[in-house]
Amino acid sequence: MPPTDTHSHSHGSFLNRISIRRNQVISMDVNHDQELEELDLFQKHVTDRFMHLLPLIPITENDQSTQFEEETVMLLSIEWFRKLLDVYLCCESEFKAVLIIGRESSHFTKPPLDKLLPDHLDRTVKALDVCNAVTHGIELIRHWQRLAQIAVDALQQRPFVNQGHVRRAKRALNTLLTSMAVDDHKENSVNYVGKSAERMWSIGRRGGAGGGPPPSPVVNHNRRISASRSFSSCFSKSWSAAKQIQAMSTNLVAPRGGEPTGLALPVYIMSSVLVLVMWALVAAVPCQERAGLGAHFQLPRHLAWAVPMIGLQEKIGEEWKKKEKRGTAGLLAEIQGMEKVAQNLVDFADGFEFPMGTEKADEVAAQVAELAEICRKMEVGLGPLQLQVRELFHRMVRSRAEVLDLMDQVGKIATSVIY
Template sequence: MAAAEQGQGQGPTGGGGGFFGMLSFRRSATAVASFDPAQDDELLALDGLQSHVADRLAALLIHAQAAQGPVLSLGFLSKLLDAVSSSSDACFRDILSLAPVAAALSRPPADRLAADLLDRAVKTLDVLNSASLTLASLRGAHRAALAAASCLLLHPAAPCNSRAQFARARRAIARIIAADDNSSSSSSNNNKSQSQRGGGNSTMRALSLSVSRNWSAGRSMNAMAAHLAPPPPMHQMHQAAAGAGCGLGLALYTMSSVLVFAMWALVAAVPCQDRASAAISPPVAPPKQAQWAGSMAALQDRIADEWKRRDKSRYHGSSSSSAMTPTGAGGLLAEMQAVERAARDLNSLLEEIAEEDDAEETQRCEVVRERAEELAAACRALEEGLAPLERQLRAVFHRVVAFRADLVRSIDNSARTNAATAPTQYHSF
């Protein structure tokens, strides 16, 4: 009730305030007029989701601002996926557990927003599956990069005059380029071949049965972002419908926004199947009144700027380095970019040495070893972080499956409850 009393005097901000002003207004009205503990619980649960999302996104923004390089690192993705799973597991389920709130799921405007959230949850599963399979398919390229570095570091005290070693390293680096060129299709091909072979390995790598050859990360993201808008302001709705769904509508919109933003960031970081058609512009335009709007907008702008710079450098790079296209078809994951840079630098040095005589080649021995050590360190950092990320992708996948099942059950229960209730008995909060 103390929280409710703090809301006194904070009336609706006008027509533009919409649902966001409605929450603080209802808290004040409840404290002064009704003293209804049930409504207090509902308001606290609804506000709890907004506060939780705002806190998680604020922490992500601090992480991004502290980053010296690309914002999309393994640590950032781990925090982002945790925000998705924690919101769907705890805060939103707290809302669904409240019978009066859940009863509004099958009434306008919440029914349409709930259906959209169910659809976005399915598309979220597709993106998670594609990202997991892509990471698995790129492991061979990372091992090749480590092999390229290792063959130059086997005998650090020996004279560095073996052109055979250099040729072997260049062949290994070439595998990284091939994996990059084929990354858009390798995930589905990899999954298909694993399913045909059977065994436990395919179960560990595939989150669901397969990724269709025709599936597109870009089209899926564009569909998820389409029609994503806050619930209409209360003055544009019938009074009864507004009372039935205003707070729940905001909760549904918030969950959709979190899913769309998180999957857009994941597609930007990891080279999912047909990622190129994904929109670079931020997919969510949250209203300024939302607690989490500022943090999400800042994060989206930061990622979009890096995406644009990445694509610009890819298509306007120097001709001498055109063979080394960005690892993962422009993936922004910081650790992947570190492997790419180290591999490109080593490859360029080896190409220069291949055109020199033996005396000049021997003089570059120390430089070759330094570049090889940089590549080996980048590969180890990536390998150490990939396994936990893949486990987290699987965990979030199963949590979203369970969350969607709970939402479907709640909608069905709401429809049955409303069918047995007089149409005029709407719940108001």
């Protein structure tokens, strides 16, 4: 056997180890740089998406003003909320990609993610209840729309409106306003649909349309949904939408620097987006017990992605303060418009004399046309909005299950997570 060059062999082995280690360090640097780039992009996209939701200031120079105003969506309108839910769904998809794709599941068991991630998953469970409440609230709004449409049909009679038409319109509008005025503390959207709405359905539409309640928005129970939660679930009398939002914002604190995985910030951002979206929906749509909702959670003003969200918080908070003074049913722009016009038409009906003068007829026709346009917007927008809330519900269920599966892989599921 030839003599072995021990020195040469060990030297070569050492160089190989150095080479491997260098490659590992380079790989770690590349992965770290890629991770930072992904996090920066996520924050930038969140900022851009919420900037587009802020009310725009019309430009008054040259011919730009008209075009600018045409592109502006009214804050808190049905169309605006559809854009808000689109923003959430886009942010959620990107967040899941940043969190899961190419990520070692062991990261989820390291501080601070071992605490932050279960907290975020717990918030999604609470958000499922909020989605249920909002869905029932949208059903109530659709019944309000049907009542308003009865009044519109009665007051658009040609060639003239008589006493019978006015009585029919007044009856429908009084039922509408009475339902809107029910105190949040005493009633909830389920009771509206189950009891108060029965009186609305009994009025019906001409020609028999709207003679019965619409089908309950039930999800497919053949699919396993976390804790059997579904859109058909009812709430106990003690359930409070405001307290649910408050519970979601508990422990929602910006992470400190120096955490090892780099994922604490996107988890915090996504939790903030979730709470803001649920808070805005509850403020706009009739839900059970909303007292104290105006006290919204605080976001850090020094972070760029939070600036447009804070702007929305402040504007919606201002509207909520007005609501509490006026006692309106919700911040949805179409609800506020419907309530105002309905009251004006009831006042007209109280003092109605036949025949009407030309000036009075024109004034009433303008009010009826405004109410008809609100009904049209509701007819077109509420169905798609309700479908988006369903999609939001199912997306949260699926995403939560995917994260739990990853945590299962390392055999460490946080006991604080609710199933």
